[in-house]
Amino acid sequence: MKPLHARYPFLADSRAAVEAAEVDLVGLVREDGPVVSRASERVTGALREGSIGDAHRSTRVELLSYPVARVLVSLVDERICTRKYANAEASRAISLFSTSRNDTTELASARTERLSLSELLAEFDLTDAVDESQDGYRVAVGTYLRLVSDLWGDEWRLVNRTLADGEVFIAREELSGLLEEAISQRVSDGLPLSVPEGVAAPLEDRVEEIRKTLAEMDLTREIDTVVPERFPPCMKALLDSVQKGEHLGHHSRFAITAFLTSIGMSTDEIIDLYMVNSGFGEEMTRYQTDHIRGETSPTEYTPPSCATMQSYGDCVNKDEICEEEINESHPLNYYEYQLDEADEDELVDWREEDGEAITPD
Ligand code: SF4
Known part of the structure; x- marks a missing residue:
């Protein structure tokens, strides 16, 4: 097993390396050791933060944790879990690939094999x-x-x-x-796998843990309260730009729209909000919002994690809640935290007011 296999475990070569090692999968999952822990971390990290986390220092553990993670995802058998996991694996692989292509130092080439x-x-x-x-x-x-x-x-x-x-x-x-x-x-090809009972049974606790993470996310998606002054700073800034009629890149537009749909705003309410400026045609806004909501696409999109917001430069005005309470995990976690902390009578839903334009501050 080579480091390159562990970095890119979806390659046909990596799969062949795992097969050649003739690993006893049943024994491995019964042991519930570092391979299973890392596999579980890959999946829960993908759900919580859109990232599979840092690689294990052992090439063997890192590589074997990939097929075990696919088994876990198969046992959970939820479309959103499979999609988020596959996206997180792909995102890590592309980031490693781009970094290694841009790293021209001799040390780098001596240290690791590269994928061209x-x-x-x-x-x-x-x-x-x-x-x-x-x-x-x-x-x-x-x-x-x-x-x-x-x-x-x-x-x-x-x-x-x-x-x-x-x-x-x-x-x-x-x-x-x-x-x-x-x-x-x-990564998602062939999922869910058919998993024999001898492999599934020892993984029950791990699968339960992942289901719990998913359930927490579902709760978050059922917020259905619109209190703009409690929005995270990044979303306040994007909303502010929308209302000033500033041009937003498609990632930023996606982030704010997915955030607003996730907290329960209807397409019409979002259109009303966006029509504050003339830069948003109703037809295009409706198309984009319905697409994100999953009405005209096979997927209901959730807003990007903090890590993704940061990579696109959309994480602005971070405050202590971002750093200390939600560990820069997800803008929805920030909003949920703020709603939990507030007194009930402080939370006036914008839609119960008179439908004036939302003002974040
Ligand atoms: S840390 Fe997260 S919630 Fe806070 S501003 Fe950045 S992206 Fe938004």
Whole structure:
């Protein structure tokens, strides 16, 4: 088992390395040792923070925890759990891949084997479907449509793309997004697995723990109270930008819209809010909001975690609640904490007032 396998456990080579090691899976899960702990951490971290957490120092533990994590996800057997887990695995893999590509120091190359772009493309049978061009890449249209089918954002829609000779043009930095999606599809491929009783029984407690995490998230999604002054600072700032009619990037627009749907706002209420400025056409806003809500898409989207908000520069004005109470985990945790802390009579739902424009402060 090589470090490269542990870094990218979804590769066919990594899977072959696990098979060649002839690991006794039943014995491994009965032992409930570091492999199972790390597997459980991969899944709960994905649910709570959108991250599978830091790699274990042992290559063997890190690599074996991946198939065990897929078993755990299969036993939980909830679509949102599978999706969030696959996305977190893909996000970590792409981040490692990008870091290693940008790290040109001799030390780095001596220390770790690298995965090249051509190897990664070959892994997903993309070699013939992706051609490098002067400013980016050209992707065969069928492959493009398959990879973007679950991606949110107008910029991925075919009508907003340059299409020529059956190929779609993408900018250089957008290739990571497509590869991340390919990895996510690979991770969730075949899930849920059919798990024999001898493997499932010793994992019952771990599965229960993951279900509990999911249940906590469901509670969060049932908040259904709109008190803008209790919003986390990041969402207050985004809302402020919306109301000033400032242009928001699609990630920011996604974040605030998914936050508002998650706390119980209807599409019409969000449209009213966004129509405060002229930059949001009603039709487009309705399309985006219904898509996020899961009415016109197979997925009900939740707002991004703090880690994702930070990576897109949307985490602003962090305060002590962010740092000390919710450990920079999730904007919804911040809001839930604020609602729990407030006196009941302080919480006046914006919708019970007279429908004036929301003012965060
Ligand atoms: S730490 Fe999280 S909740 Fe706080 S501002 Fe940043 S993204 Fe928002």
